Amino acid sequence: MNRQRSAGLVPGLALADLKHEWILSICLFLAVAAVVGPLLLLFGLKNGTMETLRSRLLQDPRNREIRPMVSRSFTPQWLNALKDDPKVLFLVPTTRSISASVELKSNTDKLILEARPSAVGDPLLIENKAAPPGDGQCVLSAEAARKLGAGAGDEIELSVKRLKGSRFELGRTPLTVSGVLDPRATTRDVVYFSLGLLENIEGFKDGQAVPALGWKGAVPLAQPVFDGVVLGLDMPMDPVLKVRLTSGTGLSRLEELKKDQHLHRLGYQVNHKKYLYLITTTRALGREMLTTVNHRLRGKNALVLPWVAPVEIELDQDKKLFVLALPQAEGVNAPWDKDLAMGPAWRQIILPRDILLKPGSQLTCPGKSSLSLRVTPLDGMFSNSQYAQVPPELAGILNLSRRREIHWLPEKDRFILKRRGYAAFRLYAKTLDQVEPLKLELEAQGIPVHTEADRIRDLKELDTHLGLIFWLIALGGVLGGAGSLTASLYASVERKRRDLGVMALIGFGRGGLLCFPLFQALFLCLGGLGLAFVFYGGMAGLINQLFSSQLAAGERFCRLNLVHLVSAVSGVMLLGQTAAALAAWRVITIDPAEALRDE
Amino acid sequence: MISKKGDALHLGQLMHTRIQAGVRFQLIVPQMDLDSGQFAAVVGPSGCGKSTLLDILGLVLKPEKIGSFSIGGKKDPMDLTCLSQANQATVRSRDLGYVLQTGGLLPFLSVRQNIALPLRLNRQNDPIQVETMARILGIEGQLDKRPSFLSGGQRQRVAIARALVHKPRIVLADEPTAAVDELTAVEIRDQFRELSHKFGTTTIMVTHDRSLLRDQVDRVFGFKVVRKSQELTTSTLEELDRL
Known part of the structure; x- marks a missing residue:
């Protein structure tokens, strides 16, 4: 106590x-x-x-930015898969840097500057006091805005130049400056557009037309590609000819087709020639391959037909079958002309007996592009095999759609090539700590990238x-x-x-x-x-x-x-x-x- | 107030060896009995063992050999020969009081706080008791001062007040008047003796100044030399003078 x-x-x-x-x-x-x-x-x-x-x-998104150091074609599928990575906050594809140089003209000045794509959620813009630009809009870097004397809300003109032949062509469109970036975002002269506008600029510089902006030019039509040629000869093929046909033509594998193999391999019967050969390639080849082969068989009265390996198609979304090319030639019973012009004539189809189809049915090709078009079944004509038959041009297009994205424009009845991929991308990791893992993952895929990891x-x-x-x-x-x-x-x-x-x-x-x-x-x-x-x-x-x-x-x-x-x-x-x-x-x-x- | 003989303190058969300047001395106390309220003195020349005896009585020195040591007499006896350290502290705070040569006051406390300290240790924080004690000793005007502002005599009075305020059974005083002049020493001695009698507290005062004791103490203990030993015996002043 x-x-x-x-x-x-x-x-x-x-x-x-x-x-x-x-x-x-x-x-x-x-x-x-x-x-x-x-x-x-x-x-x-x-x-x-x-x-x-x-x-x-x-806070500075630049520190979470990842850019590839090499220019490569990154497909939309690959980019979408990367975008879905939980470590990725934002990703926007970019066009080739050579196409990214544009000129902007304000009321007082004009400036050549670098164009970069942007999209909704772009942290670089959001963190630097600007909303991502919509259609007809652009966001300027602080330096570009200063040099142009332009601010948010001002109207400026975009000017894109291309060299065609020996003369320059210009594409122009008005834009509204939707925002000016904080100076810390970049010290360079940069303008941010929507990805669509940048794709149009790249297309225009590649010589293509951009109808939406009134810029004239070519349309990137899809051209048929083939997996080989069918040769019909009067004489058996000698070894010298075999070498001539398989060297420098892109063709590599040659097999002789017996009469009983015609239907199975080609989907049709050739009656005109005694000796039939199928020369195939591992990569798809265009029409020029047919020209080359024709040239090498000059004077031999040979039959040269394009061949496409069976392409899986779907009709009206429920009928699955394979389709082959049916060329028009002597000894081959084809219901269409030779060398059809792109249009309705390409979209004909001969079906096996057991398949019924209305005119204008939908054909889809589950390839890279999920090409979809309307086809017309020929009345009263049926394929002799289990394959459907189409003109070689359509077969070539379907074949191409397995490899590249193709779009069918119904209003013009044209097959248009979609862009193959993007040269690069701008990616932002969600956190600083996720920069390094993403970098390692991309480098593991052979894509050297630049980050602020250092x-x-x-x-x-x-x-x-x-x-x-x-x-x-x-x-x-x-x-x-x-x-x-x-x-x-x-x-x-x-x-x-x-x-x-x-x-x-x-x-x-x-x-x-x-x-x-x-x-x-x-x-x-x-x-x-x-x-x-x-x-x-x-x-x-x-x-x-x-x-x-x-x-x-x-x-x-x-x-x-x-x-x-x-x-x-x-x-x-x-x-x-x-x-x-x-x-x-x-x-x-x-x-x-x-x-x-x-x- | 003087009650039955030996009812306050009993010490018997004490023997303790100490070495002073390389010479061995043996302190022997065959018997020491004191009653309540007695004012006793231990007298002897310097180095005779007075302070050693005070250390032993004050439970701060364990003797080599001790036959019996108790306080409280037969009525309320308390054996002090084998107390734990904690219990020694309790006995010191409750049953003992000390008056040291220069007071032994804590310089960081006021006079009032110094006097109240034993009360607070015993859970009796009674300011009236403090003031009463101060008035008896004539230091009521100094209560809020620090000890450093007091004269030697005032300090000793404060020390006496602190030693007696909680009414301990025994008060041990080690040369309490050594640092004051003769007149003050007499005054202090008288006040001390008076209060001891008043409160029934047994006081043992160690001193070498025999003049202070003449006719003023109830018991006198003196040291005599018996074969290199200092032996404490009950003496009269005359006997001591002859030694």
Whole structure:
């Protein structure tokens, strides 16, 4: 009971002693503050600077940007698959850089600048105070806007130039500046368009027409491609001819077709020639291949017909079957003319007996492009095999659709080639940490990419090194502070041996006496921390004020959060109590008799 | 107020060896009995073992050999020969009081706080008791001062007040008048004796100044040398003068 009572009195006595020796106490407060204050400031600077750099890194989408370093044809399917990756925040394909140079003309000036595509959700634009442009709109970089003297809402003219033959052709369209980027986005002259407009610009530069913008030019018509040729000869093929036909023609594999194989391999019977051969290729070839073969068989009265490997089609979405080319030639009973012009004549079909179809039925080809067109079944005519038969031109188009995207324009009855792919892309990872994995994944696919990974790594290393330096300084400070505090408390106990002896003599228990230096350390540390926080607050405020012009809203060069402050308080208290424990150990050795003797 | 003989303190068969300046001395106390309210003195020349005896009585020194040591007499006896350290502290705070040569006051507490300290240790924080004690000793005007602002005599009065305020059974005083002038010493002695009698507190005062004791103490203990040993015996001042 006495022990509890004496321990209960000790905090008051410890405080009374500190108040009594107030000059010495202030010196000790200052000693603690002199160690803790600069450490707080140092850590605040390290933390604030790193936090500012880190948040800038996080906020700036450029640091999460990934761009391929090589120009390649990235298919829409591949790009879509990449876009669906959970690590990817945003992806937009880009056109060839050679096609990305455009001229903009404002009321006052004109400027040649780099065009980049954008789309909804583009973080570069959103984070830099501009909404992604819609149709007929563009977003300018700050530098481009300055040079053009244009701002948001202004009308400007886009001018695209191409060289055709020996003369330049121009494509022009008016645009509205929908926004101007923050200068931090880029220092270059850049304009952001919708991807569609950039594709049109690329198409125009490639010589194509862009009807939507009134730009004249060619239409990228799809041309049939074939997998081989059927040769009909009067004589068996000699080895020399075989070599001539398989070298430099793109054809490689030759097989002789017996009469009974005609229907199975070709879908029709050739009656005119005695010897029939099928020469195939591993890659699709155009009409020029037929011309070459014809040329090499000149004077041999040969039959040269295009051949397409069976193409799977779907009719009216429920009838699946294979289709083959039925060419018009002597000895082949085809109901259409030779060399049909692109149009309705291409879209004829001869079906097997068991399939009935109305005119204008839908034919879809489940290839790369899911080509879909209307076909006309020929009345009263049926295929002699299980294959449907179409003119070789349509078979060639269906064959092509297995490899490339083709679009059928019903209004013009034309097969148009869709763009093969995109030269590059602009991708943003969701977080900084996902940049490196994405980079590795793309590089594993053979796509070298440019990222800010090095910069991120540098910052992380800087953080580590600064942390190390801080901890070394802190260690020195803490050791010095601990030494100073221990020495002060120890000296204080030594000076108070007589008083502590008197306290022991009049009945204070050992526990109570032990608490005396512990409580004094607690009060000294609290006072020292108070002074240190006042010092830190003042200095941090001054530093942040000095650098305010370089800081964005909410940014601080010197900053400590609650966790840091609580850690500092806990650390100093722990250190103080450890130091006081040494002094307390000294108290144990004080004999109450010392009070009597000292007297 | 003087009650039955030996009812406050009993010490018997004490033997303790101490070495002073390389010479061994043996302190022997065959018997020491004191009653409540007695004002006793232990007298002897410097180095005779007075303070060692006070250390043993004050439970701050464990003797080599002790036959019996108790306080409270037969009515409320408490054996002090084998107390734990914690219990020693309890006995010191409750049953003992000390007056040291220069007071032994805590400099960081006011006079009032110094006097109240034993009361607070015994959970009796009674300010009236403190003020009453101060008035008896004539230091009521000094209560809010620090000890450093007091004269030597005032400090000793404060020390007496602190030693008696919680009404301990025994008060041990080690040369309480050594640091004051003769007149003040007499005043302090008289006040001390008066209060001891008033509160029924047994006081053992160690002193080398025999002039202070003449006709003013109830018991006198003196040291005599018996074969290199200092032996404490009950003496009269005349006997001591002859030694």
